[in-house]
Amino acid sequence: MKESDIRPAEILNTYLRLSVEDAGRFFRDRSRFRHRSCPGCAGVGQRPAFVKNGFELSFCSRCGSLYVDPIPDDADLAAFYRDSPSQRYWATVFFPSVAETRRQKIFGPRVERLRGLMADAGMTPRRVVDVGAGSGIFLEECRARGFGTDLAAVEPNSDMARTCREKGFEVFSGFGAEAGADSRWAGKGDLVVSFEVIEHVADPASYVNDLARLARPGGHVVVSGLCGTGFDIAVLGAAAKAIAPPHHLNFLSRVGVEALVERCRLELISFLTPGQLDVDILANTLAENPGLTVDRFARHLACEVPASVRQAFQEFLIAHGLSSHMWVIARRRG
Numbered sequence: 398m399k400e401s402d403i404r405p406a407e408i409l410n411t412y413l414r415l416s417v418e419d420a421g422r423f424f425r426d427r428s429r430f431r432h433r434s435c436p437g438c439a440g441v442g443q444r445p446a447f448v449k450n451g452f453e454l455s456f457c458s459r460c461g462s463l464y465v466d467p468i469p470d471d472a473d474l475a476a477f478y479r480d481s482p483s484q485r486y487w488a489t490v491f492f493p494s495v496a497e498t499r500r501q502k503i504f505g506p507r508v509e510r511l512r513g514l515m516a517d518a519g520m521t522p523r524r525v526v527d528v529g530a531g532s533g534i535f536l537e538e539c540r541a542r543g544f545g546t547d548l549a550a551v552e553p554n555s556d557m558a559r560t561c562r563e564k565g566f567e568v569f570s571g572f573g574a575e576a577g578a579d580s581r582w583a584g585k586g587d588l589v590v591s592f593e594v595i596e597h598v599a600d601p602a603s604y605v606n607d608l609a610r611l612a613r614p615g616g617h618v619v620v621s622g623l624c625g626t627g628f629d630i631a632v633l634g635a636a637a638k639a640i641a642p643p644h645h646l647n648f649l650s651r652v653g654v655e656a657l658v659e660r661c662r663l664e665l666i667s668f669l670t671p672g673q674l675d676v677d678i679l680a681n682t683l684a685e686n687p688g689l690t691v692d693r694f695a696r697h698l699a700c701e702v703p704a705s706v707r708q709a710f711q712e713f714l715i716a717h718g719l720s721s722h723m724w725v726i727a728r729r730r731g
């Protein structure tokens with residue numbers, strides 16, 4: 398898989414340009430911004446990293462997670478997701494243009510990876526709950542591939558929730574926190590999944606706690622998202638397109654993830670980084686901006702060595718938990 402398969406450069410760059418404009422328009426008034434502790438380990442020590450889109454980012458002194466601090470308040474973030482041109486572009490242009498490619502290259506393989514992980518855990522899940530289900534493509538792939546028999550979506554966007562309902566899934570139209578507080582939904586999931594959400598949320602501990610609440614005791618929680626100690630994010634720093642506040646606010650380190658899972662009273666089963674794109678992302682970013690200052694070895698690796706060596710390096714990143722795309726597999730304690 399190539400970055401251009403799932404994020405064509407022209408569409409991605411339009412989205413990022415709109416995000417920068419939105420950052421200025423929606424968050425000009427900083428009086429309601431608040432400081433926060435590390436979203437991974439909850440530590441308060443930090444050192445400044447850089448400023449991106451007008452937002453300050455810091456590294457946690459204890460776990461190395463990278464995070465936006467201070468952050469906007471929840472009401473302003475909610476208004477941003479409801480009303481911003483960048484979010485509208487994502488929902489109406491970006492995602493629809495790559496949805497079918499992503500179904501084949503991401504959502505289908507995602508189901509098979511989960512099947513393998515659950516088999517390793519000796520589990521055949523019946524009830525699978527997707528939190529942040531979007532238009533339900535993951536659940537459709539579950540149904541098509543016979544994974545889970547009771548497929549349910551939690552989705553705050555009312556249009557997307559309706560789409561999931563029309564596809565025949567049980568739907569909670571709201572946030573994970575609201576579903577977790579509903580007795581018809583709490584404690585029922587054999588497997589609760591949430592893909593590419595954790596980097597967006599203001600409080601990852603609340604988010605993971607909400608997922609845990611939706612799982613039954615002994616049930617599994619699987620989260621995927623961006624890892625701040627992964628290769629392309631760590632090498633590119635401020636130049637990483639993935640570091641895109643106000644959409645992306647958290648880039649947890651592996652140590653930060655381990656601390657977060659522990660804080661949420663979940664048992665960590667495994668931390669994986671199956672991302673395939675780190676080296677490709679670095680090469681694409683350098684091709685767009687040849688003058689960018691990056692580590693010389695990293696530039697050599699991304700731009701000059703044979704494709705087979707780049708692929709071998711990407712496989713090394715995957716094998717050793719060093720890609721910027723992570724999967725966290727945890728179990729709710731019984």
Ligand SMILES: [Zn+2]
Pocket residue numbers: 435436437438439440457458459460461462653
């Ligand atoms: Zn930390």
